[in-house]
Every structure is written in structure tokens, then in C-alpha cells.
Amino acid sequence: MSLKLFLDMISQPCRSVFLFAKKNNLPVEVKLISLKNGEQHTEKFRKVNPLRKVPALKDGDFCMGESIPMMEYMAEKFNTPDHWFPKDLQKRARVNEYLSWQHLGIRRVCFKLLSLREEVDGPVVKLEVPEDKMARAMEDLNWSLDLIEKTFIKDGGFIGGEQISIADLVAIVEIMQPFASGVDVFQGRAKLSAWKERVVQAVGKELFDEAHKTILSAKDSVKQLDSSKVEYFRPRVLRLIS
Amino acid sequence: MELYLDLFSQPCRAVFLLAKVLEIPFEFKYVNLATGQHLGDEFGKISMMRKVPVMKDGEFVLTESTAILEYMVQKHRAPDHWFPSELLLRARINEYLSWQHTNLRAHGSKIFLLKMLFPLMMGCEVPKEKMDAAMEDLNMSLIQLENYFLQNKPFIIGDKISVADIVAMAEIMQPVGTGVDVFTGRPTLSAWRDRVTAQVGVELFKEANEVIMKAKDLSQNIDKTALEMMKPKFQKMFS
Numbered sequence: 001m002s003l004k005l006f007l008d009m010i011s012q013p014c015r016s017v018f019l020f021a022k023k024n025n026l027p028v029e030v031k032l033i034s035l036k037n038g039e040q041h042t043e044k045f046r047k048v049n050p051l052r053k054v055p056a057l058k059d060g061d062f063c064m065g066e067s068i069p070m071m072e073y074m075a076e077k078f079n080t081p082d083h084w085f086p087k088d089l090q091k092r093a094r095v096n097e098y099l100s101w102q103h104l105g106i107r108r109v110c111f112k113l114l115s116l117r118e119e120v121d122g123p124v125v126k127l128e129v130p131e132d133k134m135a136r137a138m139e140d141l142n143w144s145l146d147l148i149e150k151t152f153i154k155d156g157g158f159i160g161g162e163q164i165s166i167a168d169l170v171a172i173v174e175i176m177q178p179f180a181s182g183v184d185v186f187q188g189r190a191k192l193s194a195w196k197e198r199v200v201q202a203v204g205k206e207l208f209d210e211a212h213k214t215i216l217s218a219k220d221s222v223k224q225l226d227s228s229k230v231e232y233f234r235p236r237v238l239r240l241i242s
Numbered sequence: 243m244e245l246y247l248d249l250f251s252q253p254c255r256a257v258f259l260l261a262k263v264l265e266i267p268f269e270f271k272y273v274n275l276a277t278g279q280h281l282g283d284e285f286g287k288i289s290m291m292r293k294v295p296v297m298k299d300g301e302f303v304l305t306e307s308t309a310i311l312e313y314m315v316q317k318h319r320a321p322d323h324w325f326p327s328e329l330l331l332r333a334r335i336n337e338y339l340s341w342q343h344t345n346l347r348a349h350g351s352k353i354f355l356l357k358m359l360f361p362l363m364m365g366c367e368v369p370k371e372k373m374d375a376a377m378e379d380l381n382m383s384l385i386q387l388e389n390y391f392l393q394n395k396p397f398i399i400g401d402k403i404s405v406a407d408i409v410a411m412a413e414i415m416q417p418v419g420t421g422v423d424v425f426t427g428r429p430t431l432s433a434w435r436d437r438v439t440a441q442v443g444v445e446l447f448k449e450a451n452e453v454i455m456k457a458k459d460l461s462q463n464i465d466k467t468a469l470e471m472m473k474p475k476f477q478k479m480f481s
Contacts, residue, residue, distance in 0.1 A: 051386065051390060062332070070333075073329065092313075092402070097306045100343070101291075101305070103344055105345060146345065151290055151291070233458050
């Protein structure tokens with residue numbers, strides 16, 4: 001297969017790309033990259049994505065990064081059903097609106113903080129996350145989730161409207177991330193939970209569970225982290241919490 | 243079409259520029275961020291997101307500049323180069339527009355916020371390490387813009403200007419407005435800036451950037467009540 005996807009399932013954008021490709025049975029080859037082993041820094045991977053990030057896509061000589069454009073590329077190339085990325089002017093605009101907002105609206109430090117909680121408190125950096133920073137992170141998280149429930153998710157439907165789209169995949173993988181440190185954001189949020197069930201049903205439970213297997217066992221993988229890799233993560237974690 | 247804008251804001255400048263270049267008729271609805279107008283009840287009726295830009299096209303209300311830009315190009319059937327339909331070019335422009343949110347946009351904004359708002363909100367000068375770290379991040383984004391996105395092409399996606407160049411330029415002008423010179427010692431970036439300015443038109447470019455280039459006056463013009471209202475949010479962000 002000429003189209004290759006380079007993914008690490010610990011990463012939210014990788015999961016949305018994986019879900020999209022697999023749900024649509026696209027003729028793509030998935031190559032797993034280990035971020036914690038620094039595989040994104042190899043010479044081989046740099047040829048695929050000089051920005052050294054996952055997900056990355058290689059289609060013949062064409063290489064690109066950024067999950068949302070990758071899904072749009074595959075949607076166009078393989079002519080997936082319209083609802084994933086509708087062509088209608090206003091429907092497209094609604095999906096784009098969420099996809100743009102979410103970069104800063106939900107993909108924020110608070111999620112990283114939450115998912116890093118284990119790494120910071122645990123064996124990696126051996127630091128306490130300051131209580132006030134955690135409280136602020138939770139506040140930001142709740143604010144974002146309120147907005148998603150009230151403004152973006154249509155009643156009884158999905159983010160873009162009545163059918164699932166790329167926007168829902170991008171949203172669900174971010175909202176699942178806190179599970180990696182034992183935080184269940186669906187608790188007490190009936191509308192969000194109902195939307196999640198619709199997304200899981202639309203994607204298929206087996207595929208959804210497969211995509212999230214890695215983050216649900218994240219706590220264990222951190223304990224196995226090679227101590228030589230700790231130095232790679234330390235400045236990044238410190239920067240995030242400072 | 244109504245466009246709710248404050249030209250202090252990078253995404254507003256991008257939307258303003260494209261609408262003007264494409265000669266799309268619109269009503270400019272000024273939202274004065276410095277007076278906290280975006281937090282008021284009236285603006286809340288337009289958009290709960292409390293951000294600018296907002297586009298109101300008949301009854302259809304849309305936020306998020308990249309969504310608005312694509313909408314304008316699609317609706318008004320702008321020349322293809324603005325948002326190319328060819329598969330690979332479309333992928334490249336989307337790649338830039340996605341990357342820039344948490345890279346050039348985030349880092350350019352941070353410089354602006356630190357230089358212009360930190361002293362007002364925190365009552366002291368920005369600590370050197372904070373400013374140095376922010377400049378390092380901005381420089382990394384500019385290096386990536388030059389070496390990965392531009393390379394030796396005239397514009398981000400090739401021979402012709404697109405929405406990506408408009409968005410990139412709007413973000414770069416934010417730290418520039420605070421007095422940071424990002425162009426000296428960067429011939430690739432400078433040449434690209436000149437090309438973008440020429441394509442958009444020197445007068446229009448100047449008009450769009452008039453407000454940001456007077457950013458240093460912000461501290462005198464910011465409304466004291468609005469300042470107090472916005473302090474908790476910014477103090478949280480800066481600490």
C-alpha cells in the first residue's frame with residue numbers, strides 16, 4: 001500500500017487519524033512509532049516529517065503532518081462518505097469552526113497536565129504538580145467541556161449536525177486523554193456522555209476500544225520508561241508546569 | 243455580510259484583508275477589545291464565544307478565522323489559488339493553517355501579551371527568563387516557517403499567494419507591532435513579506451496594520467474598568 005500513516009496511539013491526533021482510516025477501511029499501512037523511545041528523532045522519520053511530530057503521512061513522495069489536514073486529504077483521495085467532511089458550505093463551516101477552536105479550546109496545557117500527572121508525580125520527573133496549577137487546569141478543562149456541551153454538540157446529534165464527522169473524532173480523542181491519569185470527565189455530564197455513546201456506536205465499539213487501549217494502560221507504560229529517556233522528557237515537563 | 247472585528251487581533255486582520263482583497267461587500271462592526279466590549283451583553287447575543295472575528299452572513303453566524311476565510315473563498319468563488327482545490331496543494335495549505343494555531347500564532351501572541359499586557363496586569367516588568375523563553379519559541383516558529391513551509395518558494399504553497407500567507411503575515415505583525423524586529427537577518431522572510439505586501443497592495447496592507455503598529459499606545463488607551471475586569475484571566479495566564 002502506497003499510503004503510510006506513522007502513529008503513536010498515546011497521541012490524541014494519532015487516534016483520530018487511526019479511527020478515521022480504519023472506520024472507512026482505507027487502503028493504508030499503519031506504522032507504529034514510539035515517542036517515548038524517541039523514534040521521532042531518527043533520520044528515517046525526519047525524512048517523513050522534518051517537524052518530528054506524529055501523526056505523519058507518506059503517500060509515495062508526498063509527506064505531510066497535522067492530523068486534520070491528513071484526514072481531509074484521505075477523505076478527498078478515497079472519496080469517503082460526505083458526512084465525514086461535508087461539502088455543503090454551511091455544514092463544512094461548522095465542522096471547520098470546531099476543528100479550529102479545539103486547538104486552543106481543548107488541546108491545552110490542562111490536558112497535558114492531567115495526562116502528565118502520572119509522569120510528573122511518578123518515576124519520570126519526581127516533582128509534585130503544584131496544587132493551584134492542578135486546580136486551574138481543572139477549571140480550564142471544565143470551562144472547555146461546558147462550551148462543547150452547550151455550543152458545539154447539537155441536541156441528540158453530533159458536533160457538525162445530525163451525522164458524525166471528523167470534528168467528533170477530533171473531539172472524542174482529546175476528551176478521552178484524561179482517562180490516562182484516572183480522570184473521568186464524563187461523570188456528571190449527561191449530554192457529553194450521551195454524545196460519547198453516539199460516537200462510539202457510529203465508529204464501532206471494538207475499533208474505539210482498540211484505539212484507546214494504549215492510553216488506558218498509560219500508567220503502566222510510564223513505570224517501564226527507560227531511565228535514559230527521562231532526560232529527554234524532563235525539560236518539556238518542567239516547561240509545561242512552569 | 244457583517245464582520246465583527248478589532249484590528250488589534252491577528253485573526254481579524256486576516257479576515258479583513260481577505261474580504262477587502264476579494265472585494266466582498268461587508269459591514270465593518272467594530273468590537274473594541276480594549277474596552278471589554280466583547281464581554282458585554284450586546285456582543286454576547288452575537289456570539290457566546292466572546293471572541294473576534296465573527297461573521298454574520300444573513301442568519302448564519304460563524305466564528306474562527308480559518309473557518310471564515312474558507313467560507314468566504316468558497317461562497318464567493320474566489321480564484322482557486324486562495325484556497326486551492328487540487329489535492330496536494332489543499333493538503334499543504336491545510337497543514338499550514340493547522341500547524342500555526344499552536345506554533346506561530348501561540349508564540350507571536352505570547353510576545354504581544356508579555357510586552358503589552360504583563361506590566362499592566364501584573365504591576366511589574368516581565369521577568370527576563372519568561373521573555374527569553376517566549377522569544378526562543380517565536381524564533382523556532384519563524385525558522386520552521388522559513389525552512390519547512392516556505393523553503394525556496396515565493397509563497398507558502400507555491401507560486402501564488404493563498405490564505406496561508408495572509409494568516410501567517412497577520413500573526414507575524416503582532417510581535418512586530420510591539421517593536422520586535424523579526425525581519426532583520428532573515429532575507430527569506432523579508433522577501434516573502436515584500437511579495438505578500440505587493441500582492442495585497444501596499445495601501446491595504448498599511449490600513450490593516452495601522453492599529454497593531456500603534457500597539458505601544460495600548461497602555462494609555464485601555465479602559466481602566468475593562469482592565470480590572472480582564473485582570474483575573476490574564477493573571478491566571480501569566481502566573
